[in-house]
Amino acid sequence: MAHWRWIHFGHYGAQGTPGGEALGIALGRMVSGISSPVDSDRGLAARLNYLTKSDAGYEAMDRAGVHVSPRTLMAWLAEERSPNKANLARLDAAYWDLRRRNVAADLKRRLHNSGRGTRVEINPVDESRVDRKRQRGEGLRRRLSTRDVNVRDLIIWDRAVDAWMDDDQAELDDIWQQICQDHLGTDWEAYAYVDSIGWDA
Incomplete structure (x- = not known):
């Protein structure tokens, strides 16, 4: 990864999130699911039904550390027994x-947008708590405004979704750096950290 401008980010009070992490958060917001908490009867039943409908669900439980006997699982499904707190957390995961x-x-389909890509809104870091003499300088402050860019590179979106699924933060960081380099001009390093990222995909 290239050398980013914010070597000591946050040291003087700047507020923000690494761009790669913000990218993952934005992807996560695209996923809808059961709103009832796992420790409610409705939420637990819905999760168990979803997980036990396919081999992929059993594999997900195994990855999350849900290692119980078929008899126990059947008792959960029949609401004869309830998982302990640790297993509730594992079932939710x-x-x-x-x-x-x-x-x-x-x-990926939504982000590809039939080849048109997705418009990304980049909200810059919040320097309101930083002493004026410690801020990035008048010229840079003028450039640190909300930016709108249209990311049409479909390979980027494929990589981003795959990295998000794999919890590969290093890959998300690299993808964010590439987006910044490709779309934000010479001041791309100033957006290594952001307040938030959003889109309407």
């Missing part, structure tokens, strides 16, 4: 893991 995997292709 397994559910969202499976949701991510099941919607990945749809996320």
Whole structure:
């Protein structure tokens, strides 16, 4: 990764998130699912039904560490027994893991937008708590405005979704750096950290 401008980000009070992390957060917001909490009867039943409908669901439970006997699982499904707190957390993790995997292709399709790509809104870091003498300088402050860019590179979106699914933060960081370099001109390094990223895909 190239040398980014914000070597000591946050040291003087700047507020923001690494761009790659913000990219992952924005992707996560595209995934909908069960709104009821896992520790409610409705939320638990919905997650168990979703997870036990396919081999992929059982694989997701295995990845999340849900290792119980078929008899125990059947008792959960019949609402004869309830998982302990640790297994509730694992079931919730397994559910969202499976949701991510099941919607990945749809996320790529939405971001590809029939070849037109997706318009990305980049909100810059918040320097309001930084002493004026410690801020990035008058010229840079004028350039640190909200930026709108249209990312049409479909390979970028495929890579981003795959990295998000794999929790590969290093890859997301590299993808964000490439987006910045390709679309933000000579001041791209100033957007290594952002307040947020959004789109309407």
